[in-house]
Amino acid sequence: MDEGFGLMAEQEALTELGQALASALSPGDTALVLKASVLAPTSGGQLLAMNPDGAFESPEGRFNYADMPTAAIIALEKLRAAAYRESVGTWYSIRLTLTVDGSVSAEYNYDDEPEWDAPIDPVAYLTDLTKFPRSPEHQPEWLTAKIEEARTRRPSP
Numbered sequence: 001m002d003e004g005f006g007l008m009a010e011q012e013a014l015t016e017l018g019q020a021l022a023s024a025l026s027p028g029d030t031a032l033v034l035k036a037s038v039l040a041p042t043s044g045g046q047l048l049a050m051n052p053d054g055a056f057e058s059p060e061g062r063f064n065y066a067d068m069p070t071a072a073i074i075a076l077e078k079l080r081a082a083a084y085r086e087s088v089g090t091w092y093s094i095r096l097t098l099t100v101d102g103s104v105s106a107e108y109n110y111d112d113e114p115e116w117d118a119p120i121d122p123v124a125y126l127t128d129l130t131k132f133p134r135s136p137e138h139q140p141e142w143l144t145a146k147i148e149e150a151r152t153r154r155p156s157p
Contacts (some may be wrong), residue, residue, distance in 0.1 A: 006082065013079035017096070018104040020072035021047070025100060028053055032066060034096040037114035038080050038126045040131040044117055045072070081132075083108065089134035113142045126150035 021032050029049045036045030043107050048067040054062035076094070084090040091108035092117065125146040139147070 002007075009082035010079065012107065013075055014104060017072055018077035018098050019104070020069050020118075021096075021098050022102070023069050024049065024066045024072070026051070026064075026066070027097075029064075030100055031096045033060070033063075034068075034072075034094065034098075036096075037093040037116055038074060038076060039120070039128040040090070041124050041127045042120065043100055044077070046148045047072075058127075084132050085133040087133065088138050090132045099157045111140050122146040122150035124152065 008125060021034065024047060026033060026049060029051045032046040035048070036043060039043075047068045047096040048058070048060075048063040049066040050061055050063050052062055054064045055057075055059065056065070057062050067104075078092075080090050089110065091110045092113070093109040094106055096106040098103065125143060129147060134143070136144070
């Protein structure tokens, strides 16, 4: 791995992500909620600005959509790399909440298939596995199936 990983690097990346997201807060916002799925070649998600006067409603309350700052995208990728553990892998999706007082909480999904707005080519999972290797015993069944499908479509040299 080229990037730093481990608990210290993970905490630094989480702090960097929180700081980058803070720039997306607008007057009246109470929190930002980031829901993202990330693979080495692609990512997707949404940033919700929780606001009592928000234009949209969810079970969590009213919100507006916010633009993801470029620095936050970079920090998100750093966080995922920092969370990598040899042969175990890293997370596939995250739900992060940043409150206006600056507290950050994050929930990571290491094992369930991430949700995407559009279908993802299985080759993306193979590319991700190359960057963040997981030994077979740490590959969920859905991931093993995606990798097998990708390998049949893109045979090894």
